[in-house]
Amino acid sequence: MREISLHILDLIENAIRAGATVIAIAVEEEPDQDLLCVAVEDNGPGLPVPADIAADPFFTTKEGKKTGLGLSLMKFRTEQAGGSFRLERSCLGGLAVRATMPLSHVDRSPLGDLAATLASVVCTSPGVELRSRLRVGTREWRVGTAEIVRGLPVGGRSEIAVARRVKEQIEEGLSALQVSK
DSSP: OOSHHHHHHHHHHHHHHTTOSEEEEEEEEEGGGTEEEEEEEESSOOOSSOHHHHTSTTOOOSTTOSOOHHHHHHHHHHHHTTOEEEEEEOTTSSEEEEEEEETTOTTOOOOOOHHHHHHHHHHHOTTOEEEEEEEETTEEEEEEHHHHHHHSOGGGOOHHHHHHHHHHHHHHHHHHHTOOO
8 A cells, every 4th residue: 555545544444344433533744843643543442452463464353364464554654754653542442543754754655535535434334433634733624424414404414425525525624734645
């Protein structure tokens, strides 16, 4: 996976598979400190093993599989770009995955199409509440599926309508904040 948004998608899919119903995604830039921070948190059951084992490419909780590359690939890409990677308890009660890396590092993966990634999750997992936060310095943009659903007319709350609104609002936030690609 060469784009951060695809790592985020993998983490979201893992959280949903583990039973999470609320997932929070944060993409934060600190231009003055040359930092990019990405976090994905959930309200699932958390890790069944210590963090160092969970990030091992030969550990997986999926039946019939012998490898679990999602966390290990994200860890590798983060460290390749001179960053740090942590797995810890989320304030939502489940797992928090945090990656911090230099924004300008030549090996930093591009963000990718975060708006389309999150919209696809809305379409495929309608019962999951997504909360996203974009921040550049002190400027912030939040988009949440619960708020979007409340803002739509009762008859217009289909997954496609919510996904379209998520995509539009994330794109608007990325543009307004001028988030690095």
